[in-house]
Structure formats: C-alpha cells, structure tokens
Amino acid sequence: MKVLVTGGCGYIGSHTVRALTAAGHHVVVLDSLVTGHRVALDERVPLIVGDLCDPKLLDDLFASEKFDAVVHFAAFIEVGESVTNPLKFYDNNVSNTINLLRAMQTHGVLKMVFSSTCAVFGTPDTMPLVETLPCNPASPYARAKYAVEWALEDSSTAWNLGYTALRYFNASGAASDGTIGEDHDPESHLIPIVLQVALGQREHVKIFGTDYDTPDGTCLRDYIHVEDLAAAHVAALEALEPGDKRVYNTGTGHGASVREIIDISRSVTGHPIPAIEAPRRPGDVPKLYADSSKIQRELGWSPEYTDLREIIASAWRWHESHPTGYNDKRK
Numbered sequence: 001m002k003v004l005v006t007g008g009c010g011y012i013g014s015h016t017v018r019a020l021t022a023a024g025h026h027v028v029v030l031d032s033l034v035t036g037h038r039v040a041l042d043e044r045v046p047l048i049v050g051d052l053c054d055p056k057l058l059d060d061l062f063a064s065e066k067f068d069a070v071v072h073f074a075a076f077i078e079v080g081e082s083v084t085n086p087l088k089f090y091d092n093n094v095s096n097t098i099n100l101l102r103a104m105q106t107h108g109v110l111k112m113v114f115s116s117t118c119a120v121f122g123t124p125d126t127m128p129l130v131e132t133l134p135c136n137p138a139s140p141y142a143r144a145k146y147a148v149e150w151a152l153e154d155s156s157t158a159w160n161l162g163y164t165a166l167r168y169f170n171a172s173g174a175a176s177d178g179t180i181g182e183d184h185d186p187e188s189h190l191i192p193i194v195l196q197v198a199l200g201q202r203e204h205v206k207i208f209g210t211d212y213d214t215p216d217g218t219c220l221r222d223y224i225h226v227e228d229l230a231a232a233h234v235a236a237l238e239a240l241e242p243g244d245k246r247v248y249n250t251g252t253g254h255g256a257s258v259r260e261i262i263d264i265s266r267s268v269t270g271h272p273i274p275a276i277e278a279p280r281r282p283g284d285v286p287k288l289y290a291d292s293s294k295i296q297r298e299l300g301w302s303p304e305y306t307d308l309r310e311i312i313a314s315a316w317r318w319h320e321s322h323p324t325g326y327n328d329k330r331k
C-alpha cells in the first residue's frame with residue numbers, strides 16, 4: 001500500500017515507518033520536525049517537512065500522491081503541558097487532525113490508523129482495561145485524543161472512513177539494532193530518565209508517589225516495546241477496510257511498578273541508580289494495564305517482547321550509544 005505517515009520522525013512513528021517499509025509498503029512521511037528527528041528516518045524514505053495546520057499543503061500532497069491509507073502519529077504528547085496550555089493541544093491534536101481528515105475525505109482516502117492512548121480511560125475502577133469500559137479522559141491531552149476518536153467514528157458513519165484507533169500503553173525500548181530510539185526534549189518518561197541516571201546525566205530518579213494502592217506503593221504501567229507497537233500498526237493497516245470502526249488496547253497485559261523498573265534497570269546497567277521518594281505527580285493514576293485479547297484475536301498480533309529486562313536492555317543499548325540522543329535539537 002502507499003501510506004502517508006504523519007509524525008514519522010517521532011519515536012513510535014520512526015519505528016513504524018521501518019516496520020511498514022520492511023512489510024513492503026511504500027511510505028511517505030509528513031513531519032513538521034518540531035519534535036521529530038530527521039535522522040530517525042531512513043534517507044530513502046521521502047520526507048515532506050510541513051505542518052498539518054496547512055490545508056493547502058495537504059490538498060496538494062493528496063492531489064499529487066495517491067495514498068491508500070494514512071497512519072497518523074503527529075501530535076504533542078506532554079500530559080502536564082496539556083494542562084497548562086490546553087489550546088495548544090486542541091489546536092495541534094484535534095484541529096490539525098480535522099484538516100487531515102478533510103483532505104482524506106476530499107481525495108477519497110478511506111483508511112486511517114490513529115495513535116490513541118489508554119489515557120482516554122481516565123481513572124478506571126477495573127483492571128486490566130478492556131475496550132468496552134467507559135472512557136473518562138482526565139487531561140486535555142487525553143480529551144483531545146478522545147475527541148479525535150469521535151471524529152473518526154462520525155467520519156466512518158458519514159463518509160465511509162475505515163479507522164483503527166490503537167490505544168497505546170507505555171511505549172518503551174528502542175530498535176533491536178540500536179540505531180533509533182527515544183529522544184524527547186524535555187524528557188519526562190520513566191525509563192529514559194532512569195537510564196539518564198545510569199549514564200551520570202542526572203543524580204537520581206524521583207519516584208512520584210509511594211503510597212498508591214499497589215503491591216509496592218508505586219504506580220503500575222504496561223510497558224510495551226516500541227517495535228511491538230510498530231508491528232501492531234502494520235497488522236492494523238493490513239486488516240483495515242473502508243467503513244471499519246476499530247479500537248484496540250495495545251499493551252502487553254502486564255503491569256510493572258516504578259520500583260520494578262528501577263530495579264531491573266539497575267541490574268541491566270550495573271549502575272546503582274539512586275532513587276528518592278517524591279510526592280505524587282498530579283494526574284497520575286495508580287494502575288493502567290491492558291487486556292489486549294481483542295487485538296490478539298482480531299488481528300493475530302501479540303507482543304514479542306514479554307520480558308521487561310529485554311525491553312530495558314534495548315533502551316539501554318540506544319541510550320548508551322546515543323547519550324545525547326539524536327543530537328539534532330540541543331542548543
């Protein structure tokens with residue numbers, strides 16, 4: 001298939017571009033490079049540097065390239081920033097997605113795989129999370145993602161768009177060959193922060209909250225390897241038909257605590273990784289892990305990386321060999 005990948009220079013996007021290309025799809029990437037990294041993309045993959053806020057660019061692009069489908073990653077991801085600057089998120093993550101959908105409608109492109117998030121569930125009462133649980137997104141980031149899910153559903157009803165929303169859990173790890181990985185600026189995610197401590201770039205990691213109702217008092221998350229997420233996109237794309245309305249929780253089904261992540265990272269890196277206990281981070285929920293049986297059943301996808309040690313080892317290979325990331329954005 002000929003596929004437009006928005007945000008293909010980002011963390012999950014760049015790994016998915018590789019997986020799509022390896023599966024024989026012809027990929028064109030559209031990325032503003034505001035947060036993405038040009039070097040995360042193979043030079044042979046066509047890159048259009050541009051923004052989804054530009055309807056003319058989208059119209060020209062869809063007129064000149066006959067895409068079969070769109071895989072849509074481009075979005076801001078900082079939950080904390082979304083609380084202080086919500087309109088930035090509604091603008092980029094919702095309005096710009098509407099621009100993209102309008103171009104797809106105009107040019108008859110009827111398939112989209114969309115990056116959604118398990119954060120749409122909010123603070124659920126039951127775990128693991130199944131797709132049928134009520135959604136109650138708690139941050140502007142999550143609400144914006146959920147708003148797009150509604151826009152996709154309504155578009156499917158009105159003009160036969162086929163979509164798959166993948167509700168990611170915690171993307172982690174790096175490419176198995178160590179050449180691409182996670183590089184956010186600023187970094188807020190647990191595993192990269194822990195590994196920056198191991199590299200001597202931070203003195204310690206703060207454990208945000210040790211009094212949660214969990215076995216060791218710290219939050220449980222479902223850490224899924226980024227290559228497994230990438231493979232889920234390929235499976236989703238290949239199964240998608242116009243008019244489909246599909247939503248899948250995309251995780252491993254296993255919840256790991258903050259303390260477990262730190263302990264495994266100590267063992268993987270051989271570094272003591274000092275940790276200090278800190279207050280809860282606003283907006284965090286105690287537990288989030290997936291019931292991913294629906295995607296396993298319907299798409300035949302299942303995660304290859306089931307051992308957290310391997311996930312963290314792959315992240316460590318990337319961070320050790322790229323201690324300042326891609327090194328293309330630092331002042």
Ligand code: UFG
Pocket residue numbers: 077078079117118119168169170188189190191193205206207208209219220221258281284288
């Ligand atoms: N944490 C720490 N110390 C840190 C960083 C994180 O204790 O320095 C804790 C957090 O409090 C949380 C856990 O580690 O309990 C994981 O935090 P991350 O920031 O790595 O990931 P989140 O679960 O908060 O968020 C991620 C993505 C979001 C997505 C969300 C869905 O960043 O985009 O998963 O759960 F919406």
